[in-house]
Amino acid sequence: MINTIRTDSDNQDFVGLVRLLDADLAERDGADHAFYGQFNKIDKIKHAVVAFANGKPVGCGAIKEFSPAAMEVKRMYTLPEYRGRGIASIVLAELEKWARELSYKKCVLETGKRQPEAIELYKKNGYAITPNYGQYIGIENSVCFEKEITR
Numbered sequence: 001m002i003n004t005i006r007t008d009s010d011n012q013d014f015v016g017l018v019r020l021l022d023a024d025l026a027e028r029d030g031a032d033h034a035f036y037g038q039f040n041k042i043d044k045i046k047h048a049v050v051a052f053a054n055g056k057p058v059g060c061g062a063i064k065e066f067s068p069a070a071m072e073v074k075r076m077y078t079l080p081e082y083r084g085r086g087i088a089s090i091v092l093a094e095l096e097k098w099a100r101e102l103s104y105k106k107c108v109l110e111t112g113k114r115q116p117e118a119i120e121l122y123k124k125n126g127y128a129i130t131p132n133y134g135q136y137i138g139i140e141n142s143v144c145f146e147k148e149i150t151r
Helices: 012-037 087-101 116-124
Strands: 002-007 047-053 056-067 070-078 106-112 128-130 142-148
Touching: 002 087, 012 047, 012 056, 012 070, 047 070, 047 087, 056 087, 070 087, 087 106, 087 116, 106 116
Parallel strands: 070 106
Antiparallel strands: 002 047, 047 056, 056 070, 106 142, 128 142
């Protein structure tokens, strides 16, 4: 059984999972990691979700305001041994629900081309590829997505 909690970036389970995420991304991103790392600080995240399997933290994600109408999905991660069980989709759905409750109209996000499983996750959950936004404009390895969440 997967349970989720809503929390913030002070939650130690969230912090621990993000450390694992950063280690994974450092390997995948290689020389590009420092560029991406500057946009992935978690010290002021007010909206984070942690997923638990039998009391063990196994996945996480967060949202932060991107614009008055949109939240940006950040810091999505599932422990490797728990992948393929729908945990990331559960976390993503909870983040979208939270964004709707806060009156946002859409979610946006960026992921890397070296993360094919993330790209498939977002497509499977109704996200559409968009032109790269903000700091990701012109970045070859970045793929940006958005999803209307008004329903």
